[in-house]
Every structure is written in C-alpha cells, then in structure tokens.
Amino acid sequence: MTPAVPRLLVRPEFLAFAFIGVMLLAGSLYSANFLSATYLLQQLQVAAFLGIIASGAMIVILLGHIDLSVPWVVTVGGMMSTAAAGWWDASLALPFGVLCGFLIGLVNGVGVAVLRIPSMIFTLGINAVAQGLMVLHTGGFAPQDKATPFMHWLSVEHFVLGIPNALFVWLIVGGAVAAMLARTPFGRYIYAIGNREAVAYLSGVDTRAVLIVCFAISGACSALAGVLLAGYSDKAYQAMGDAYLLPAIAAVVLGGTNILGGRGTYLGTVAGVILISLLQSILSVMQMPEAGRQIIYGCVIIAMLLVYGRGSRVQG
Amino acid sequence: MIELRLWISQRSGMLLAIALFVLMFTIYIGNHPAGLTVNVATTAANKGVLLALVAMAQTLPVLTGGLDLSVGMVFILCNCLASHLIIGSPFQVALGIAAVLATGIAAGAVSGAIVVYGRLQPIITTLATGAVYYGLALLLRPVPGGEIDTDLADFITYQLFDTVPTTLVLLAIVATAVWLPFRLSETGRGCLAVGSAEGAAFMSGVAIDRAKLLAYVLSGLLAAIAGLLLTFITFSGEASAPAGGTYTLNSIASVVIGGTSLFGGSGGIIGSIFGAFVLRTIEDLLFVFDLPPLWQPLFQGIVLLAAVSLGAGRVFRVRNRLELFG
Numbered sequence: 001m002t003p004a005v006p007r008l009l010v011r012p013e014f015l016a017f018a019f020i021g022v023m024l025l026a027g028s029l030y031s032a033n034f035l036s037a038t039y040l041l042q043q044l045q046v047a048a049f050l051g052i053i054a055s056g057a058m059i060v061i062l063l064g065h066i067d068l069s070v071p072w073v074v075t076v077g078g079m080m081s082t083a084a085a086g087w088w089d090a091s092l093a094l095p096f097g098v099l100c101g102f103l104i105g106l107v108n109g110v111g112v113a114v115l116r117i118p119s120m121i122f123t124l125g126i127n128a129v130a131q132g133l134m135v136l137h138t139g140g141f142a143p144q145d146k147a148t149p150f151m152h153w154l155s156v157e158h159f160v161l162g163i164p165n166a167l168f169v170w171l172i173v174g175g176a177v178a179a180m181l182a183r184t185p186f187g188r189y190i191y192a193i194g195n196r197e198a199v200a201y202l203s204g205v206d207t208r209a210v211l212i213v214c215f216a217i218s219g220a221c222s223a224l225a226g227v228l229l230a231g232y233s234d235k236a237y238q239a240m241g242d243a244y245l246l247p248a249i250a251a252v253v254l255g256g257t258n259i260l261g262g263r264g265t266y267l268g269t270v271a272g273v274i275l276i277s278l279l280q281s282i283l284s285v286m287q288m289p290e291a292g293r294q295i296i297y298g299c300v301i302i303a304m305l306l307v308y309g310r311g312s313r314v315q316g
Numbered sequence: 317m318i319e320l321r322l323w324i325s326q327r328s329g330m331l332l333a334i335a336l337f338v339l340m341f342t343i344y345i346g347n348h349p350a351g352l353t354v355n356v357a358t359t360a361a362n363k364g365v366l367l368a369l370v371a372m373a374q375t376l377p378v379l380t381g382g383l384d385l386s387v388g389m390v391f392i393l394c395n396c397l398a399s400h401l402i403i404g405s406p407f408q409v410a411l412g413i414a415a416v417l418a419t420g421i422a423a424g425a426v427s428g429a430i431v432v433y434g435r436l437q438p439i440i441t442t443l444a445t446g447a448v449y450y451g452l453a454l455l456l457r458p459v460p461g462g463e464i465d466t467d468l469a470d471f472i473t474y475q476l477f478d479t480v481p482t483t484l485v486l487l488a489i490v491a492t493a494v495w496l497p498f499r500l501s502e503t504g505r506g507c508l509a510v511g512s513a514e515g516a517a518f519m520s521g522v523a524i525d526r527a528k529l530l531a532y533v534l535s536g537l538l539a540a541i542a543g544l545l546l547t548f549i550t551f552s553g554e555a556s557a558p559a560g561g562t563y564t565l566n567s568i569a570s571v572v573i574g575g576t577s578l579f580g581g582s583g584g585i586i587g588s589i590f591g592a593f594v595l596r597t598i599e600d601l602l603f604v605f606d607l608p609p610l611w612q613p614l615f616q617g618i619v620l621l622a623a624v625s626l627g628a629g630r631v632f633r634v635r636n637r638l639e640l641f642g
Contacts, residue, residue, distance in 0.1 A: 117625055121569065122624065124624075127617075128621065259437045259439055289454075291454035291458070294451030299448060310435040311435040311436070
C-alpha cells in the first residue's frame, strides 16, 4: 500500500526546514531584509553558538539522558579560556577552556554511568558545583576576563567570502558529530543504548564507556561554545550560558530527536537550531516585548511538536 | 515485625530525608546565636514551606513518570497575579485568592492536557508551557511591584497563638487536604500505577488519562498556593525568570532527596516536604557557620550533589549488573 503522503514529507527534518522557509517568507513580507545574504549569514553566525551546544546536547539526548549542566559549563569554557590567556599564554586559551568542559563532562559521565544517578539530577548538581567554582574564581582573585584576539577572530570575523568563522567552527563540530553518529560503530552504540541499554550491554557494548565519553563530548561542546561566546562579546562573564540550555533542548527536539533517546538525525538538529535562532531573531526584529516573545516561543514549540512529535497511544 | 521492616524499607528515602533534616536543623539551632526562638523558627518555616509547596507540586507529575519544568513559572505567574488581586475588602481578597488558585489549576490543566491528549513528552511540554507562563507573568508585572492586604500577609507569615509558625500549620492543612484524599483515591493510586508501568496500568483498566491529568492539575494548584505565599512574604510580585528556574530545579532536587523515584511509581509528598526543608537548612547552615560568602555557592553545590548521590549506594550492592538497567 502506498502511503497517501510521501514518506519524506512527514519526516520531522523536512517539516522543520519547511517551517524555516515559511518563517523567512512571512518575515520578508514584513521587511525585504529578511532574505538578504547579510541577514541570513548574521543569523547563521548567531545560530552557530547554539548549534555547537545542541550538538553535544543531542548526543546525550540520543542516549536517553539529558545534560542540565550546560549553562555553567558554557560559562566555565568562557572564563577558563580567558583566565588561561592571563595565566600562561593566549595560545592556550581555547584548548584549556575546552579541556575544562571536557573534564566536567567526564565527571557527569561517571556519575551517570558508574554511580547510576539519574542524569537529570546529577548534571544539575554538577551545574551548581561549576557555578560555585566560577563564583570563587571571579570573586577571589580578579582574573583576566578579556577575550584573546584569536577568540575574537574565531567568533566574529570572517576570512573567506564573508562567511563568519563561527559558522566554520559549527561546520567542523557538526560534521564530526554527524559522521560519528551515522558512520561509526560508536554512533551505532549511542542509538542502541538510547533504545535499550540492557540489550546494548548484553550485545557486548561497553555501555559505561560510551556514556562517559558522550557526556565528556557534550561538556567539551558547551565549553567550546562558551569560548566563542566570550570572543563574541569580548569578555567572559557570570551566567553567560543561562540563555542556552532550554533553546538547545528545544532545538534538538524540534529537529525530530526523541527526547527519550534512540531516534534522531543530525540534520534535524541543524534544522531545529536554525528554526529557534530565526524565531528569536524575527521576534526581536519585530520589536516584540519580552513577554510576547516568550509566549509565542512556547506556543510555536508546542504547535510544531503537536504536528509531528506526538508519541504513540498506550496499548499495553 | 516483618511488616514493620517492609514499611520502613518502602519509605527509606523519606525517613532518610527526615533524619537528615532533624540532624541539620539541630546543628543549625545549636549554633544559632539566638537559639530556638519563635522568630528563628518562623523565618526558617516561611522559607522552608515556600520551597516545600513547590516541591509538592513537582512530586505529583514525577509520580506518574513525568516531570513538570513549569512549576517555577506557575509559581511566579501566580505571585504576579496575586500582587494585583489580594487587596481591598475581605470579599475582594477572597475572590482574588480564588482567582489565583484557579489560574494555577488552569495552568496545570493546560500542561496536563497537552501531555495526555497531545501525547507530547512532559519534559518538553512543560518547558514550552513554562515559557508561556513566564511571558504571562511579565505581562502582569513588567516591573516588580504591587500592593497587598498587609493584615492577611502578617497573619500568614507570623505565628498562631505566638508559638506555632502559621505557614507550618498551612503546610499541614494543604498536605492533609490534598495529598491524603489523593493518595487514598482510586485516581491517586492510578497515578502511581501509571508511573510504575503505564502499559500494565492501562491493561488493568486504570483510567490513565484521568490519573495523569489530575496529577498536573493538582501540581498547578499547589504551585499557585506557593505563589500566594510568596506574595504574602514579599508583599509584592516580580516576574523573575531566574527565581522561577531556581525554584523548578530546587523542587526536583527536593523530590529526589525526599525519596521519590524520578522514574515514577514510588514516593510521596511527605518526603518532598522534608527534602525541601533539607535544602533550605543547608543554606541556613552556611549562614551560621559564617562561611565566606564567596564559598557559599560552591558548598551549596557540593552538598546538593552529595545529597542526590545518596541513592548511589545500591550500585555497589547489586550482584547482577543487568539489574541496573531497569
């Protein structure tokens, strides 16, 4: 039997991209600028930060877990990179920032995989600890918080064809994650664990190692975004990551990834990230007050998920 | 004897939370310069009850195997609404209270309906509805402010007969009026059944839709009561997103410390109340021990992490690793 609607048209990735097109068209009726290359590239540059965070968040969500330590790991990335530039050398800023995020992610992974504490609550605790460490760091000995020229270059400048460098960073991170998910055994393990961890374990997958590595990747992604954000605003500051946790989860889910794990494609996450960034941008261009923005933002997420993200009926 | 042991083992999380609270509160009072005076107890009770109410609101969806990330925002929304309505003649005040409670119920019902009939995941649904409720709160209170009936606020936030903090009595009344009937009702038992095994509950003829919907509706009601109490304590309304987020996250932590499983199906409101008290007492302890302010967030984080890690002991007791994958 051929389905009434071609399969492609009901895939979440397709619907998310279609919705992006609709939003751009609707926006262009409001102002022609919405279709200009400058505006679109600017949007992609802002989307790159969210995209890098969402890449890590997606891997963890595919496992059936969640990483709520994003806000302060982003801040750790930003603050540790600027601090490293002050302590040692500007060239160490980016690697040290990302390394700190990686290590925090490692701790997350150990708590979830070895101690078997629900990720939602363990990463929450780690978030609080990271916050405490950063408060201590900034309050205790007034560190350098200024971004290095390289960080600024990486997130704001563009070296070819006016394409922002941040977009290239997202391209590299995203490409690596997409290839890992679709083309490597490790990617298969992630989907397998997300579907049923016990079966993956019985099939010989070292589920603990996979969980730990995935949380570490997520931490590194968040910290990398923090480094870029510090470069973007030229300094690292407290709570700089607070605005990124919920949009990242929303982007991943709007892209068709199952919040319970085991299902989803990276292309969908790309669509979700662009969709969220575009929505935020359009609402701010229309000078919608914050209250209206929040209401529309929430309603759009619900409406889109009602179209294609519904679960199946309970059947015993 | 066996029955007693079973009773204890089924409530080990809750009993641990109570023991932890008693221990910490004793240390707190022992080190407090004023000792256990009525005023010290009232201050502690007001802060503790506020979080306890939000934690109770979080417990019900968690019992069904869901989660309500919007409790903090319903709490803030009701606070902002109350800062407009709780003023005037006694009749107007009563009407205002009713309107605030109705708003909480409506907010919970919307989230619940989307979860039940829209069949969306609770975590992402309440994330989105939370944004909407926060937007509504901002509409009501673009800048912090408001005015409320000070007589009523004083009555609620001081003591009964100059001895018992009124908020504690209020908490006891809410717990008995909401939790007991709920837990003893068929629908309430249905909530636990749904959280334990939804498919099996469905096949056994449990009205799973009604059970889940009721959990979210009651969650909204409890969050609204917390919002009212916040208004009585602060005398004003403020649409603060950080406050809403903090209360949501602390409510989840309280629920876990109180022994309710995040996977649903076991636990209860009493544990969450003491979980909330434990979290609040941590902050007070940092205060009496005169810790440098800079170290406080770090200590809070470490204690929170340690508290939620208490359940990790079972990892070292299982003989077959397959048991871990539940």
